Amino acid sequence: MKVLVTVKRVIDPYVKVRVKSDGSGVETANVKMTMNPFCEIAVEQAVRMKEAGVVSEIVAVSIGAPQCQETLRTAMAMGVDRGILVETEVDVQPLAVAKVMKAIVAKESPKLVIMGKQAIDDDSNQSGQMLAALLGWPQAAFISKIEINGDNADVTREIDGGLEKIAIRLPAVVTADLRLNEPRYVTLPNIMKAKKKPLEVVKPDALGVDVAPRLTTLKVEEPAKRGAGVKVADVKELVAKLKNEAKII
């Protein structure tokens, strides 16, 4: 069975993010970029399923600037068979991602789409759910375990207050949570091999998708600086402060 995975190029999680001086967004020029950690987990899952003989082909899709090719190469070095870059300079929003992916699904007809549950840059947590809705496919977000069982996938979802085990019919969309697996380190021979794997570049227009933003960003600003803490003498004072100053109880 064929699996599609999505990989997003984001600011490296260890980089201190700076807001642009005009408040229009965050500074990304000349900042270290990497694969979104949740996408890495999605890729790892697909590769493990291929190694287990459950999956026959893995195709990775990235949407964005030409530099996303590097992110696709990393995915291929992890074990993905080929890559598709949907190249656009537009800052794509979740709905656009879902529409693009719907068009790719139509072309590739995978049995399973594995996405990261969210990207660490905008934390939207929407693309997977939107894609499932557009396709009319079953979905399971925030999965920590998946097993293919004939035409079904048995998945464990991380929900508030516990784990939920469900079976969903394939084809389906799932999104990876943190505990699904621990991504491997890319090996040097695989970095070399990844260079030779096929990478196709298409434009959103060619897929018939309009990726123009639907949401407008009004302003981006740094969170307020945290003030210094104070020592309290006893519980009584703490409770009083929480009540009167912080006004949270």
Added chain:
Amino acid sequence: MSSYAAPLKDMRFAIRELAGLSEISALPGCQEVNAELVDAVLSEAAKFAQEVLDPLNRDGDKAGATLADGKVTAPKGFKEAYRQFIEAGWNGLGGPAEFGGQGLPHIVSTPVQEIWKSANMALCLCPMLTSGVLEALKAHGSPEQQKAWMPKLTSGEWTGTMNLTEPQAGSDLSAVRARAVREGSHYRIQGTKIFITWGEHDLTENIVHLVLARTPDAPEGVKGISLFIVPKFRVKPDGALGERNDIRCVSIEHKLGIHASPTCVLAYGDQKGAIGYLVGEENRGLEYMFTMMNHARLSVGVEGVAVAERAYQHALEYARTRVQGREIGQRGGDRVTIIHHPDVRRMLMSMRAQTEAMRALAYFTAAALDRARHHPDPAEKRRSQGLLDLLTPVVKGWCTEQGVEIASTGIQVHGGMGFVEETGAAQYLRDARITTIYEGTTGIQANDLVGRKVGFEKGASALAAIGAMRQIDARLAAVGEELASARANLKEAVDHLESATRWIVETFPSAPKAVAAVSVPYLKLFGTVAGGWMMARAALIAQERLKQPDADRDFLHGKLATARFYGEHELPRAATLAREVTRGADSVLALDPAKF
């Protein structure tokens, strides 16, 4: 505690702009290498180093390797990290493709080595020695020996060591006494070897020792030493491990630094003699050993860069967080982090500027090595070999001497907290301290430089390099005011280097002892000025790149600042060093040994 982050931007800049990646990519056998591949390799190596190797560095230093019942155990976590290292294929980076390596050129392997050594020098000495053994076997081993030993050394399933030193034979290997007696198709080896890095350990199931020893009828001195492969476990024809060889780890050294790396005393032949296999011909062992020594010397030079970088990052982190005193020249106001104090800034700038210069020179030399190996034009090949031969002792000697100094400055930035082990700053100085000693001390490097590399060839390569340094003068002049200070400082320093070089060439035939007396100042002079040359080139390129709209302005402005600092604070040392060289030999030798 700081955690290591590979300085990928500066590494890329040095690889692409200063060492000339595109030129190397065009060479036969290197065509696979391009900027994208180098980026991918470096970022994955950086990730592995940051997440796996660096976190073990401190604990490894504290625990150290241990010896019990002849068995050496690496510190906790090292075996697992090494397993991950070889599983990820990193051991085979530069290794030959026919034995499972990736065959990547030195312009790639050198920066990757820097990353390993910054993150965990003690552990990464082990793969460095393995690659030295591979070099030697590739150049001098028989096809059968290559087939038997190289695949598992390339993958890292086995590790390699170099056994040269004996108690009475350190820098002077002509005094080697270990015996090798022929017994059919193999030899029986007997003797004691000391200072064997990773000579015994629990990381892998087998260890392949390369051992220098004398056959019974060998001539005296360096022309009577042969090279042998002596495995810890013998290997059966089907590749399975056989009997344990007659080699015993008698003790491991208690050292100033690199505690996690076991430095072993190995006793060969306590019983019947260890079984060894001759490499190449008898009595040519030292010559063979030197093919890998030159390569290893470059690697140790890179250790100087690596430890300097790590010490800088550590000091920077401390300077950014330690609050002490108020801004100079301001009344009142809040207390500030010490990075606001000018002298702390001076120290950080000197650490950074020197490290950048050292990195550039090391990568530049690695590129010369690639050209010397792969260039199709014999004249260019020869020229590159000359440059490589000249710069190898400079990179080894200068980068390690500066590495020690920079690690020491790193402690100074911490003040009293640097002197206590708790902050971790001291480890870098302790680790760096070996780098000016092993693979030939700074004195040995300097003798090689003034003798074989400058004296004997009447300064040809050195004067050619000086000519190249002068070539950028016109380009610096064309930029005008902005690089005027860089230009003036470089020109003056190159003049000093040239006059000292001419003094060496003139003095060497009649008074080699005088030349040897000032060889280390000459080596430092050469390194300082060559580093200045690299920084001036960097400034020129940065200047040019800044005109592009999508330029990385912060990085390039930083480069202009460090280049200027180097010119104003490091290059002026050329004057005093040149003076030491040309006028200082007599006083070195003024006192007879008996008068001390």
